[in-house]
Amino acid sequence: MASFTMTARPFKTRFAPSPTGLLHLGNIRTALFNFLLARQAQGTFLLRLEDTDALRGHEKYARALEQDLRWLGLAWNEGPEAGGQHGPYAQSERGSIYKEYFAALESRGLAYPCFCSEHELAIARKTALAAHRPPRYSGKCRALLPQEVQARFARAEPATLRFRVEEGKTVEFEDKVRGWQVFSTDDIGDYVIRRSDGTPAFFFCNAIDDALMEVTLVVRGEDHLTNTPRQILLLQALGLPLPDYAHIALVVGADGAPLSKRSGSKSVQELRASGFLPLAINNYLARLGHTYDANALMSLNALAENFGLSRLGRAPARYDETQLMHWQHEAVLHLPSESLWTWMGEAVHTLVPMEKREEFTAAVRANISFPADALRWAQIVFTDQLVVSHAAREAMTTAGQEFFATARQALEKHGADFKAVSETLRQTRAVSGKALFQPLRAALMGELDGPEMAKLLPLIGVERARKRLSI
């Protein structure tokens, strides 16, 4: 019966992505949970690059991913750039370390060379599936005689290294979100730990590194749950410490299928480019498949303080953009005005006069979710190119020429005092409510909805307003 849990070692979580593409929401959620847990325990959040597949592990993705994590505020305190006692933190640089462990395993007969070709294995897998049997490795090379192994090596036949999984045993461990797990080794075939090109395979280096880097809690996707016994077996064979494991449910798209670009999952870079705020993403993700008592927007620290593995749902969670939008709106509402201004971007900065910044941001804040929205209002308020929507046009036509003539007079008299202007109009033209405000809004802004006119009119200015009321 197997063992588990570490004690007394400093709390450490990790995020171990493969830099083969851009980070998306599913990845980040895993990173976030690990980060939150580490921060809560005042432990260490480690970043490790799983780039053993030399062909696909691009330096540029590694950098992009580091940049994404930093942007989100998920800074790691051990790993690339941050340093630490257990480096290097890119698996591509850990070859010599893995070599030792391969040798240890081989010398004790716990791993053996396998000469089966990929083609051969593919066929075996297909055959097994067709015969309704599990597509597991047959064990063909398991009992090769030493002489034969020598001979085949002498002939330079390529070989992988397989970890020997003893049959008839059980592996048990307590998953921190799913509870006690029991697996039979009969359901696990001998598996490849070193590819024929000499590079280490995922199951191997991932487990070894968690142990060597003294990770105490592995929070990862549920897709790794049934693979965990293999890693435990390996670690036990090597006498390495086992981390705790917590397998979180995966995020699925609206169709219930795993999250993909098709189902609307965007990369962090895309989200960032369109103006999503880190706090919005973090608040949304921390509540996707996890629950907090409070419904208000929380800082990263608050998210960490109140995070808990026991508050995690176990069913796959559905990605829902409307909820992300809600947190985005909340985040915009709570952004300090200086940050709000910066966030609006260059295009807005060039349109809005320096001295109008405060007024402008205060006026539009509640009505925008993205810099593009801010830009739209900046254009409406500070430029002469006014695009009048169809609905707005109709509202203006309905109000008629005289309405606007009066409006112009009121404007001359009261200036940009919207309240006074509208009041005058109400009295002299005997219109009120919708009939009063909609045509004004339509002419002034080209739209039927938006921020308060009383706040925008002073920014638009009397001159521009006059022109817009001249129809």
Next chain:
RNA sequence: GCUCCCAUCGUCUAGUGGCCCAGGACGCUGGCCUCUCACGCCGGUAACAGGGGUUCGAAUCCCCUUGGGAGCGCCA
């Protein structure tokens, strides 16, 4: 095919045998903001997958069915 995980409003979820003819949030929707829309505030809408047990009592425990997800790779 085998093994494993999972199943409460449209969505994210609370709920660990009685406090639940099920609570919150998003969405949708009604009202209010002594005159528009939006913002905001206050209400409303809507769910325990199905069937068997166990129990005085089940959303909560057990079994089966159904449905979803994962793994079984020289991918990570």
